[in-house]
Amino acid sequence: MTALVRATGLQRYFGAQESLVRAVDGIDLTVDEGEFVSVMGPSGCGKSTLLYLLGGLVRPTAGQISLGGRRVERLSRAAWARLRRRRIGFVFQSFNLVDNLTVVENLQLPGMLGGRSGRAARRRAMALLEDLGVADKARVVPGSLSGGQRQRVAVARALINEPELLLADEPTGSLDSVAANEVLGLLKRYHRAGQAVVLVTHDPQIATTADRLVTMRDGRVVDHTLLTARTGPNLRVHDLVEGP
Amino acid sequence: MREELLGLLAKEPAHGYELKQALEADFGDLWPTVNIGQIYSALARLETTGLVRSAAVTQDGRPDKKVFELTAAGRDELQRWVDDVVPVARVRDRFFVKLVLAARAKVADPVALIDRQRRAYLRRLRQLNDLAEDARGMAARLAVQGAVLHLQADLKWLEQCEQALSEGAAEGGDR
Numbered sequence: 001m002t003a004l005v006r007a008t009g010l011q012r013y014f015g016a017q018e019s020l021v022r023a024v025d026g027i028d029l030t031v032d033e034g035e036f037v038s039v040m041g042p043s044g045c046g047k048s049t050l051l052y053l054l055g056g057l058v059r060p061t062a063g064q065i066s067l068g069g070r071r072v073e074r075l076s077r078a079a080w081a082r083l084r085r086r087r088i089g090f091v092f093q094s095f096n097l098v099d100n101l102t103v104v105e106n107l108q109l110p111g112m113l114g115g116r117s118g119r120a121a122r123r124r125a126m127a128l129l130e131d132l133g134v135a136d137k138a139r140v141v142p143g144s145l146s147g148g149q150r151q152r153v154a155v156a157r158a159l160i161n162e163p164e165l166l167l168a169d170e171p172t173g174s175l176d177s178v179a180a181n182e183v184l185g186l187l188k189r190y191h192r193a194g195q196a197v198v199l200v201t202h203d204p205q206i207a208t209t210a211d212r213l214v215t216m217r218d219g220r221v222v223d224h225t226l227l228t229a230r231t232g233p234n235l236r237v238h239d240l241v242e243g244p
Numbered sequence: 245m246r247e248e249l250l251g252l253l254a255k256e257p258a259h260g261y262e263l264k265q266a267l268e269a270d271f272g273d274l275w276p277t278v279n280i281g282q283i284y285s286a287l288a289r290l291e292t293t294g295l296v297r298s299a300a301v302t303q304d305g306r307p308d309k310k311v312f313e314l315t316a317a318g319r320d321e322l323q324r325w326v327d328d329v330v331p332v333a334r335v336r337d338r339f340f341v342k343l344v345l346a347a348r349a350k351v352a353d354p355v356a357l358i359d360r361q362r363r364a365y366l367r368r369l370r371q372l373n374d375l376a377e378d379a380r381g382m383a384a385r386l387a388v389q390g391a392v393l394h395l396q397a398d399l400k401w402l403e404q405c406e407q408a409l410s411e412g413a414a415e416g417g418d419r
Contacts, residue, residue, distance in 0.1 A: 204399050205392065208370040225363045227370040235371040237384045240391045241274045 001032035003066070004164055004196050005054060010063035012049050023049040025219030027063075031198055033164070036191045038199045038207035041216035047200045048169050050216070054198065055088050055167045056080030068164065085114045089158030089166045093173035095150045097142040103153050104129065104138040107160050114161035121160070128156040132186060148179025155186055159195075166190070168199045172206055184209050245278075245286045250314065250322040253296060257313035260284050273384040287312055295321055343405060347412075358406050365399050 012024040023046040031037050039047045052058040054065065056075065065073040072083065084090070097106050104125050111121030129135040132152045134145075142150050151171060158166055168187065172180035188209060191197050201207050208227055215223040252258065252266050260283050267278050290296040295318035300308040314322070339361055346352040372395065376388045 204366060204369055205373070205396060208366055208373055213366060223359055223363070225366050227367055229367065235368075235375050237274055237375065237379060237387050238276045240387050 001035070003030045004033045004035070004068060005029070005031040005198075006064075006066045007054065008064045010050070010053060010065065011061045012046075012053055012058060013061045022046075022219045024053060024060075027216075027219075027221055029054075029214065029221070031165070031196060034191075034194045034196050035212065036187075036197045036199070036210040038201060038210035038213045039216060040201055040204065040207040040213055042202060045216040046219040047202075047216050051167050051169050051198060051200045054165075055084060055090055057090075085110065086161050087163050087165065089161070089163040091151070091154050091158050091166065091168040091171045093170040095142070095147075095154045095174075097150060097154060097157070099141060099143055102139050102141055103134065103145070106142065106153060107157050110157060111160045116161075124160060125156070128159060129153070132156050146179065147175050148182055151175060151179070151183050152186065155183065155190075159190065164196060166195055166197045168197065170201055171199070172201070172203075180206070245282060246290065247322065247325050249283070249286055249290065250295065250318055250325075253312055253314045254319065254322055257311050259309045259311050260287060263287075263312075271383070273379075273381040274387055290318070294318075347409065354409050355406065358402055358409075362399065362402050365395055365402070369395050369399075 007027060007029045010024055010027045010029070011022070014021045014023055025046070027050060029037075029050070039050060041047045049058060053060055056072065060073050063073065064071060067083070067087065072080070075083065090096075097103075098109075101109065104122065107125035107128065108118070108121045111124055112118055114121075116124065126135060126138060129138055132155060134149055134152050134156070137145055137149060137153070142153060145153065151174075155171075158168075166187075171187070172183050175183060184206065187197055187199065197210070199207070199210060207213050211226070211228045213225040213227055214221055215225070248267060248271070249263060252263055258266070260280060264278055264280050264283055267275075267283075287296065287298075291298060291312075294315060296312050297315055298310045298312045301311050302308050339357075342352075343354055343357055346354045346357050369392070372388055372392050376385070376392070379385045379388050
């Protein structure tokens, strides 16, 4: 496997002196092409800051980040914005859709910013909405959708320009368990089709959707768990229940 | 299997093979295949203790079949069992014992023990997620959901163990 993202010695401090917060305090992390990694930890452990560093929404205090072999930590704001348009998709807990654009426009616009013609962007947007089961909502505004539907639209928007990397910050945090499972199912499906995903959450149930889990505390990585390591035969329902 | 057989016979008298089929229909999603030999030996024990009785029924051109039915004592025994509240599970797994001994006798680093255990729980949680996708039938889905909830509690409890250990260390002693 080739590394898609490689972060080394990554640091991000906020404030100064007594109020200095070491949000990310020396993290090394590699995500391979097509890999699904979860970052788990309690609130305030720095996991969201780590995700924002990987997506260029926050600049590191120190350390290096490579994306596809190219050093990116010193890129200008504009260069990061271009990178995010084409190569990195973001999904947030609060959806972050544009309320006065229709659902399809919410996808079409970033599609055009990513270099597609208006017509091609619309075609791609409709195909994604179809794929995610919300094509019938294309012409309404996000405000009239349920949370689960909004997050599906947000996933579609994140994937509009076929990014190599999908970053998701508590994507199920605002959803009920049924909608949460649907959104997780989507992430799993795209991952199986080759999409690299980094998912940040405090919830072990959500985090274990990934292939590999990184646990954070106080700005540092305290544990790595390979979730797909098979230690025995596959688990069956019979193994969970006391038999006759 | 004792109570399951009593319960099925409370509905209607049946022979061994019918009981096997009924068990599979009710619990097939949860249990591995039930062995007919196990059923006959359980029925024989129930008959010895007077909870069921059997009668031979003649069949045309085939050997007699043995039909079992519940006795009054069997019905009472079943009622008692049904009415009993299932005891609440206690925290008594081997991990807890290991953790206490590790902290007291210093045979291992308790934090390392907790980390190792957490990794095992997380891997199990992943397996349960996969199993949930494949589980068919209400019984199987409920069984998986129950296992997930237990595991979430176990993970939370490990967190508390870890916190208690670090607070204990900060206070400068293991009492």
